[in-house]
Amino acid sequence: MGPPGAGKGTQAKFVAQHFGIPAISTGDIFRANVSEGTPLGKEAQRYMDAGEYVPDEVTNSMVRNRIDEPDAVPGFLLDGYPRTLAQVEELDGMIGFTGHRLDAVVVLTVDDDVLVERLLQRAAVEGRADDTEDVVRRRQELYGEQTAPLIEVYRDRGLLIEIDGLGEVDDVTQRIFAALDVIPES
Ligand code: ADP
Numbered sequence: 001m002g003p004p005g006a007g008k009g010t011q012a013k014f015v016a017q018h019f020g021i022p023a024i025s026t027g028d029i030f031r032a033n034v035s036e037g038t039p040l041g042k043e044a045q046r047y048m049d050a051g052e053y054v055p056d057e058v059t060n061s062m063v064r065n066r067i068d069e070p071d072a073v074p075g076f077l078l079d080g081y082p083r084t085l086a087q088v089e090e091l092d093g094m095i096g097f098t099g100h101r102l103d104a105v106v107v108l109t110v111d112d113d114v115l116v117e118r119l120l121q122r123a124a125v126e127g128r129a130d131d132t133e134d135v136v137r138r139r140q141e142l143y144g145e146q147t148a149p150l151i152e153v154y155r156d157r158g159l160l161i162e163i164d165g166l167g168e169v170d171d172v173t174q175r176i177f178a179a180l181d182v183i184p185e186s
Contacts, residue, residue, distance in 0.1 A: 001150065002108030004139045005115035005122070006165045007172060011108065012079035014173045015180070022071050025079040026059055029066065031128075048130050051138035053083060053146065060090045067094060075100065083147045105154040106176060108165035115140070 002008050009025055016023035030048060033041030040062065047054045063081055066072065082088045095101060110118075116136065123131035130139065154160045161179045165172055 001105060001147065002165060003110065003115055003143045004136060005119040006108040006110045007118075007169070008079050008108060010169055011106075011172060011176060012077055015106075015176060016077045018177065019075065019077070021075045021077055022069075023077045023079055024063070024066050024072070024081070026054075026063065026081045026083075027079070029062060030054060049135070051130055051135035051142065053142060056084060056086045056090070059083075060087060063091070064094055067098060067100075082150065083143075085146075085149065085153070088150060088153060102157075102159055104161050104180060105159045106161045106163060106179070107151055108163050108172070110165040112140070114166065 009028070012023040012025060030041070030044040034045045034048070035041070040058070043058060044054045053059075059081065063078070067076055078091075082091050091102075119131050119136050120133070122128065130136075151160065161176075163172065163175050163179060
């Protein structure tokens with residue numbers, strides 16, 4: 001977890017690689033569907049472009065299908081899901097069914113000013129349609145309203161690991177590995 005621009009996608013790939021499990025990013029799956037022009041992509045695009053969350057039913061069934069894929073059987077890392085309390089409940093139901101359990105919830109914390117700076121930089125490099133200033137502001141607002149409350153839910157369950165997301169990418173990765181108590185590959 002972490003606000004837009006915290007570095008979730010970047011770190012998710014390193015952690016998943018380390019454990020040999022897929023990094024499942026709802027944002028990436030939505031973007032792939034948008035660029036392929038699938039019905040799911042058409043449905044998701046209008047929400048994403050406005051910085052709104054895609055409706056829970058759409059996102060939930062997408063994640064449900066994804067974690068049913070064979071590569072996710074040994075385990076998986078979710079990036080960008082769950083983002084609402086309803087999604088937390090859905091996820092509990094899904095993994096109750098598949099027999100998985102949550103090992104940890106990693107939250108990347110980053111100062112607001114740094115976030116805006118990173119996102120504007122990403123906009124210049126990647127040209128993501130939802131990295132304009134107004135849309136970024138809306139995404140940050142939604143994160144605060146709908147997603148930040150999940151932090152307390154997972155803290156109460158004893159799963160929360162808070163990581164300082166400031167600094168070099170490598171340093172952040174090392175902090176995550178240290179907190180997850182694994183030895184990083186050299
Ligand atoms: P970021 O977290 O940096 O905003 P993501 O790539 O994770 O970017 O998500 C981009 C967009 O995809 C979100 O703004 C939202 O519209 C949609 N999205 C991704 N994950 C979810 C989710 N779990 N629930 C609803 N919408 C989602």
